[in-house]
Amino acid sequence: MNIFPEAVSTYAHEMDKLFWLITLFAGLGFFITIGILIYSLIRFRYSPQRKPMTFRGNTFREFRWVALGMALLAFADFYVLYDEHDTWDKMMQSVPEEKDLHIAITGRQWNWIFTYPGPDGKLYTADDVIINEPNSTIHIPIHKNVVFDIRSVDVIHSVFLKEARFKYDAIPGRTITKWVQFHRPGKYELICAELCGVLHSKMRNFIMVESEEVFQQWLDELYAGTNE
Amino acid sequence: MATHTQSFWTKYIFSQDHKVIGAQYLIVGLIMAAVAGFFAYVFRYHLAYPDAEIPLWGTLDPRTYNMLVTTHGALMIFWVAMPILVAAIGNFLIPTMLGTDDMAFPFLNMLSFWVFFLSAVVVVTSLFVPGGGFDGGWTLYPPLSADAYLNTNPDFWKALFSGGSLVILALALEFASMLMGGINFMVTTINKRARGMSFSRMPILVWFMNFSVVTFMFSVGPVIAGALMLLLDRVAGTGFYDAYRGGDPILFQHLFWFFGHPEVYVLLFPTLGVMGEIIPTFARKPLFGYKFIIGASIVAIILSMVVWAHHQFVAGINPYMAVFFSVGTILISIPFAGIILSYVATIFGGNIRLELPMWWAVGFLATFLIGGLTGLYLGSNTFDIYAHDTSFVVAHFHYTLFPITFFGFFAAFYYWFPKYAGRMYNDFLGKLHFWGTFIFFQLFALPIFFLGLNGQPRRMADYTAFETLMQDWHIQFREIATISAILLILTQFIWLYNFIVSLWKGKRVSSDNPWQANTLEWQAPSPPPHGNFEVYPEVYRDPYTFGVVQVNGTKRDFIPQNEKLPS
Amino acid sequence: MQSTTVSLRRVPQGRLALWLLIAGELIIFGSAIVVYLLLRLRYPEWGAEAAKTHLSLGAFNTLVLLVSSYFAAKAHEASLKKLKGKVLRYLSLTVLCGLIFLGVKSYEYTEKISHGYTFTSPKLVEAGQGAAALFWSFYYFLTGLHALHVLVGLIAIGFIMYYVKNNKHFHRVELVALYWHMVDLIWIFLFPLLYIMQ
Numbered sequence: 001m002n003i004f005p006e007a008v009s010t011y012a013h014e015m016d017k018l019f020w021l022i023t024l025f026a027g028l029g030f031f032i033t034i035g036i037l038i039y040s041l042i043r044f045r046y047s048p049q050r051k052p053m054t055f056r057g058n059t060f061r062e063f064r065w066v067a068l069g070m071a072l073l074a075f076a077d078f079y080v081l082y083d084e085h086d087t088w089d090k091m092m093q094s095v096p097e098e099k100d101l102h103i104a105i106t107g108r109q110w111n112w113i114f115t116y117p118g119p120d121g122k123l124y125t126a127d128d129v130i131i132n133e134p135n136s137t138i139h140i141p142i143h144k145n146v147v148f149d150i151r152s153v154d155v156i157h158s159v160f161l162k163e164a165r166f167k168y169d170a171i172p173g174r175t176i177t178k179w180v181q182f183h184r185p186g187k188y189e190l191i192c193a194e195l196c197g198v199l200h201s202k203m204r205n206f207i208m209v210e211s212e213e214v215f216q217q218w219l220d221e222l223y224a225g226t227n228e
Numbered sequence: 229m230a231t232h233t234q235s236f237w238t239k240y241i242f243s244q245d246h247k248v249i250g251a252q253y254l255i256v257g258l259i260m261a262a263v264a265g266f267f268a269y270v271f272r273y274h275l276a277y278p279d280a281e282i283p284l285w286g287t288l289d290p291r292t293y294n295m296l297v298t299t300h301g302a303l304m305i306f307w308v309a310m311p312i313l314v315a316a317i318g319n320f321l322i323p324t325m326l327g328t329d330d331m332a333f334p335f336l337n338m339l340s341f342w343v344f345f346l347s348a349v350v351v352v353t354s355l356f357v358p359g360g361g362f363d364g365g366w367t368l369y370p371p372l373s374a375d376a377y378l379n380t381n382p383d384f385w386k387a388l389f390s391g392g393s394l395v396i397l398a399l400a401l402e403f404a405s406m407l408m409g410g411i412n413f414m415v416t417t418i419n420k421r422a423r424g425m426s427f428s429r430m431p432i433l434v435w436f437m438n439f440s441v442v443t444f445m446f447s448v449g450p451v452i453a454g455a456l457m458l459l460l461d462r463v464a465g466t467g468f469y470d471a472y473r474g475g476d477p478i479l480f481q482h483l484f485w486f487f488g489h490p491e492v493y494v495l496l497f498p499t500l501g502v503m504g505e506i507i508p509t510f511a512r513k514p515l516f517g518y519k520f521i522i523g524a525s526i527v528a529i530i531l532s533m534v535v536w537a538h539h540q541f542v543a544g545i546n547p548y549m550a551v552f553f554s555v556g557t558i559l560i561s562i563p564f565a566g567i568i569l570s571y572v573a574t575i576f577g578g579n580i581r582l583e584l585p586m587w588w589a590v591g592f593l594a595t596f597l598i599g600g601l602t603g604l605y606l607g608s609n610t611f612d613i614y615a616h617d618t619s620f621v622v623a624h625f626h627y628t629l630f631p632i633t634f635f636g637f638f639a640a641f642y643y644w645f646p647k648y649a650g651r652m653y654n655d656f657l658g659k660l661h662f663w664g665t666f667i668f669f670q671l672f673a674l675p676i677f678f679l680g681l682n683g684q685p686r687r688m689a690d691y692t693a694f695e696t697l698m699q700d701w702h703i704q705f706r707e708i709a710t711i712s713a714i715l716l717i718l719t720q721f722i723w724l725y726n727f728i729v730s731l732w733k734g735k736r737v738s739s740d741n742p743w744q745a746n747t748l749e750w751q752a753p754s755p756p757p758h759g760n761f762e763v764y765p766e767v768y769r770d771p772y773t774f775g776v777v778q779v780n781g782t783k784r785d786f787i788p789q790n791e792k793l794p795s
Numbered sequence: 796m797q798s799t800t801v802s803l804r805r806v807p808q809g810r811l812a813l814w815l816l817i818a819g820e821l822i823i824f825g826s827a828i829v830v831y832l833l834l835r836l837r838y839p840e841w842g843a844e845a846a847k848t849h850l851s852l853g854a855f856n857t858l859v860l861l862v863s864s865y866f867a868a869k870a871h872e873a874s875l876k877k878l879k880g881k882v883l884r885y886l887s888l889t890v891l892c893g894l895i896f897l898g899v900k901s902y903e904y905t906e907k908i909s910h911g912y913t914f915t916s917p918k919l920v921e922a923g924q925g926a927a928a929l930f931w932s933f934y935y936f937l938t939g940l941h942a943l944h945v946l947v948g949l950i951a952i953g954f955i956m957y958y959v960k961n962n963k964h965f966h967r968v969e970l971v972a973l974y975w976h977m978v979d980l981i982w983i984f985l986f987p988l989l990y991i992m993q
């Protein structure tokens with residue numbers, strides 16, 4: 001049993017590393033606090049002879065241990081923010097200049113619609129090719145910057161490619177542009193992660209990641225209208 | 229004193245006595261908990277065994293699954309946690325702890341309850357209207373909840389008597405009721421404290437109750453406006469959330485979460501208050517950092533108004549804004565960590581009596597700690613991109629809201645039962661109930677973290693369509709979670725039995741102050757009569773004077789707030 | 796024994812409760828207005844729609860509400876001295892103003908509706924001006940919610956007048972006057988936002 005699904009995009013590993021960093025901090029916080037709690041419960045069990053301490057934490061001397069705990073948490077918090085910043089920047093703030101492939105992916109009840117640029121290589125022109133059927137498989141090339149325009153025609157959906165650690169909502173009236181680069185070939189399930197109605201759990205398509213040549217071949221067949 | 233005789237109706241139904249009203253809220257809340265718990269059993273069973281017939285239910289189609297999940301969430305938060313933690317505990321305790329006879333506005337108090345009752349009736353009715361109950365998620369996200377994209381000219385009455393509209397109406401009534409109740413709490417606190425009870429001598433629970441209702445009052449406005457607009461979209465065909473008519477679905481998410489995040493604190497504060505009373509009493513030690521806790525809560529309330537968009541990191545929010553909300557979110561962890569650590573510091577160095585209420589308090593601290601710490605993963609905007617809308621979130625908020633609601637309630641229940649029932653519960657059954665609840669809850673929620681981390685999305689009727697979500701260990705973990713959830717629910721029958729039997733047949737308490745606590749409610753008779761006190765108490769000190777002291781020649785480790793010492 | 800004799804009682808409770816109620820109401824209206832403003836910034840074309848509202852009638856209504864607030868304040872003043880006749884006279888004037896306000900408002904509504912500017916304005920939607928239609932949704936939502944508060948205020952004043960007539964609860968005149976001032980205040984925000992901001 002692996003905790004995460006296999007990491008197949010360029011930023012997936014960074015996100016997994018972030019998970020372990022947070023786990024380190026959270027685990028420390030958990031075991032220290034629970035340790036003190038259990039120690040106190042055993043060490044200070046009731047006895048009629050015991051004279052309990054009476055400090056109230058009103059002076060800094062008494063308060064310092066709690067203050068230390070808060071300071072440690074603050075440190076952990078900000079360290080996580082600092083550490084994740086590059087990843088965040090990569091994923092969210094900078095769509096690469098060089099778009100190797102630009103696809104529109106549109107949610108509808110209940111399948112994803114994919115729009116590929118036509119032979120002219122540009123999206124949103126007359127020769128775009130639209131794939132709109134449940135359980136369809138689209139192909140994308142490996143080691144390339146694939147840019148998705150995410151949108152929806154009816155309710156909110158959410159594009160979730162768990163192996164790529166890629167998830168963004170598809171919202172009617174908006175276009176959210178995000179990118180991903182796969183570095184492992186394979187066929188990945190595209191899940192809808194936002195409740196979108198009765199058949200939400202059946203909203204499934206596939207993304208096939210393959211080498212440039214195989215992808216080109218698929219694309220040519222797509223243009224020729226000959227692939228199944 | 230109230231000496232007039234009362235008929236059955238004015239005594240138990242249209243009562244203006246805060247204790248009866250508290251009991252009424254409690255009963256409605258518990259009935260709703262039973263409904264919501266039963267729904268949880270049905271859909272958890274379905275998740276573990278997608279093809280099986282569900283005992284006591286039958287088969288489950290995806291639409292009904294969505295409806296059950298939606299209703300479970302809405303009921304548990306608004307019709308279980310809100311009435312039990314805020315309204316019931318607040319009603320039972322605020323006037324007695326302040327040493328007074330009743331709320332500032334007894335009639336308004338009664339009215340709040342009946343508006344709440346009406347809201348409960350409406351929300352239950354919404355399950356049975358033609359077209360079925362609402363199935364769009366308790367977060368009510370439009371356009372799914374608005375049906376606006378299909379529906380520009382709805383039939384008004386038909387749309388009004390549909391599941392979704394009735395849920396919104398019920399919410400509006402519930403909010404109105406809680407606002408009235410909250411105003412009552414605040415006015416009572418300001419005006420009706422006993423002589424000598426300055427603000428700095430108030431029990432921490434009364435502070436927390438007021439924080440709770442203040443937070444509610446300051447955050448609920450936007451969601452009321454937003455919900456009205458949603459209702460209009462449904463019944464009048466407006467396009468407030470319809471992107472094709474200039475509206476904006478994200479707008480609702482902002483309005484909803486502006487309220488939604490503080491709402492968690494609305495529920496957390498009463499429980500922190502309960503723990504703040506129980507822990508010093510059983511640790512026989514003054515509450516650590518009384519003033520600090522109050523200050524930290526105020527900071528948290530202010531911060532809670534600027535964190536809402538952390539629920540929208542994947543919803544196309546501006547990435548720079550997301551960093552701002554992420555900072556706010558992690559900042560807010562700090563005051564709460566301080567409060568939890570203050571409670572641990574109260575336990576440290578005490579003379580600890582491990583009675584049942586203390587078990588619940590410790591269980592709360594341990595469980596809630598996991599809930600709080602897993603919030604770090606979701607507060608991190610980057611990791612949230614992956615974890616958002618997965619079962620990790622489900623496990624996280626069950627790890628916060630379950631201890632808040634149920635550990636909070638049961639701690640309060642066992643602690644104050646001798647006072648308000650005048651009888652003792654069965655301690656053995658109570659311990660059994662505690663360990664069952666504690667263990668089965670962990671076994672129920674822990675596997676869900678791992679399923680979520682492995683990419684299992686939440687709110688899915690079944691995972692059979694996705695091969696990668698049907699690995700052997702996935703199926704086993706779902707089974708463990710489901711079986712534990714069922715055992716967790718069954719454990720509650722031990723409590724119910726204990727409650728009912730102890731209420732009629734429990735041993736009468738020999739002392740009005742069985743835990744040797746200092747707050748004023750323990751100075752009233754058990755159970756307190758209408759009007760609470762025979763002689764209204766006057767307060768001479770703070771409520772946490774514990775430790776070995778010499779009082780009138782006898783050795784004792786507590787001094788009640790109203791005990792006058794010879795100078 | 797009344798609890799008031801044992802408690803620290805500092806603030807008149809009715810007033811305290813009413814201030815809290817007003818705070819709650821202002822947050823509800825405030826958030827609706829913020830939402831309106833955010834969308835107003837997104838859609839400059841709303842200016843053209845706002846120009847279609849009846850500015851002079853809106854201004855007249857503003858005046859009517861201001862005057863009514865004055866009467867309410869006068870009634871409060873009189874209630875302190877328990878001048879029954881004066882209180883009743885001023886409260887009736889307040890009610891009269893409230894009714895005029897509602898009358899004018901309904902006239903405005905009928906006029907707008909007859910021109911096709913309704914809650915949903917299907918004509919505008921069909922013409923592809925969905926955003927313009929949304930302005931009218933907000934117009935009716937905000938003014939309607941406000942009118943509802945006027946109506947509630949009128950009913951409350953009615954109750955208070957009944958009490959005062961029976962020489963009871965003079966102090967409640969203050970409460971209803973406070974509430975009425977709030978209703979007035981909300982309108983003073985709505986008027987420029989919906990009528991003037993073109």
Ligand SMILES: [Cu+2]
Pocket residue numbers: 107108110156157158192193194195196200203
């Ligand atoms: Cu979907």
Ligand SMILES: [Cu+2]
Pocket residue numbers: 488489535536538539
């Ligand atoms: Cu939140």
